[in-house]
Amino acid sequence: MKDELVFKRPEVMADVTMHYCPGCHHGVAHRLVAECLESMGLVEKAIAVCSIGCSVFLYNYLKLDSVEAPHGRAPAVATGVKRARPDNFVFTYQGDGDLASIGMAEIMHCANRGERVSVVFVNNTVYGMTGGQMAPTTLIGQKTTTCPGGRCRDREGAPIKMAEIIAGLGGVAYCARVAVDSVKNIVKAKKAIQKAFEVQTQGLGFGFVEVLATCPTNWRMTPVAANARIAEEMIPYFPLGEYKDVTKEGGTC
């Protein structure tokens, strides 16, 4: 019988062991980014802006020209990169603490200016690398090391819904929220990432994809239970879907 290769690592992904914990969704999100870059022929044009948090090591896993941004500042750094090199493809990859807390001003204004950059926003409702502190997206009642009794709406406010906020800004050409907890959702997630990349390559505006993701370690859950939590607790509060798509509106931003 002849062996046929039907599944392999994208070339742009480095052949190294990732530091991510078992059951973490970063690996899946990385792969989707890698697949889109390859299928769209963007690998040699891409400049990745890496952020602070677990995903800072994106530059060890994707073989791209990369720059490391200070905490939360990736959209500002990406603005500088894109303005300096308008012909390159520029994207950031950020977590929820980075993007929705310390980097709130930078993401809002980068989106509002309609910078021709793409943002992959991985929301796992917790600060991962620092050891499981409360994030701006931590769900009500969720226990973390800095809200040990569970997040309380009256005390800590409600979890921030970034996709909805970003979609309301003028310069945004595409904005969606996806999950990578099932094959069906992974397929949709890849389409959304591709769309967020396309609005940049077509010069239409800012592209944004929020990816709901697990953090089994800091959720104190098994990988299987963490994966199930996406559908059971996260999607009901963070609904999936496309929040803005100027290509369907028949015009640009």
Next chain:
Amino acid sequence: MSDKRIFIKGNEAIAMGALAAGARCFFGYPITPQNDIPEFLSKAMPDAGGEFVQAESEVAAANMLLGAAACGIRAFTSSSSPGVSLKQEAISYMAGSELPGVIVNINRGGPGLGDIGPAQGDYFQAVKGGGHGDYRLLVLAPGTCQEAYDLMIESFDLAFKYRNPVMILGDAILGQMKEPVEPWKPEGINPEEGKDWALYGASDHSPRIIKSLFLGEGELAGQNQHLREKYEAMQVEARAESYLTEDAELVVCAYGSIGRIVKSAVRKLRANGKKVGLFRPITLYPFPSNELLELAKKGKRFLTTEHNLGQMVEDVRLAIRTVADSEFFGFMPGNLPTPDAFEEPILAALERK
């Protein structure tokens, strides 16, 4: 750019010098007294084929500079004291990532919100670090509008030569003062500048990573050692103006606008037969310590004058510590200095013997 003299503000000289140097990205945010720089560049930069961005904050502006610098493009940002404090995060990252970029500080009075008048309270911040970690900026302190123009051009060459951020430290006097300036354009800038390290997509090189995170055992120590060697190599750039120091009994040390005002005071005192001279550091880092030490070895006495409570005087004392000391006269931030304000303290120091 014509070779005719033009009558412009120091802030405009800085903006025009940067354009002449081939700067193609500017990222700014409004703050007095540096607003002429972003206002001028909002039109002039796009006209020159470059990018102007009014950022949402000084934090963002400095990080945009980091991004453009990572691409090997000549880029800069400007601000004034409180805004420069906000830029320190990105400046530290740029130093750690070895990125060339220019940061202009049109120093105003502090601490806190202070005032919008001239001051030299940011000397320590500019010269000793400002942000976190061990690093140094090249710091240039122009005293006239022409020198602001000239040093702005040179700042980009230095930034790329050493792959290090450069700070231009002016003040509200320099920024707001109008003087004749002779614009000039440097010889062609190497179009390959930065080609061997900058980001432009991994099309003809293996992927490049520009970062300041070094977690592997010994890696950070190696990086710090490398930076130390770079800072040692920078010492050859030290430069100062010596005015009538040859036969002076008392050498007055002052930088920037104050150096220029003190020069007037020295000139007047000389006319009255007083043997005083001026030593004006043009580079604050590296500090022109060797030149100062040579003067000290000739038996000169020293008075350092600043528009602050005493900052550069520490570097003066450090430079001459084996043979001499320096007195200090601090003109208070919040007041506008005149040559008269310095005459008396200079005379007093001269006559103390």
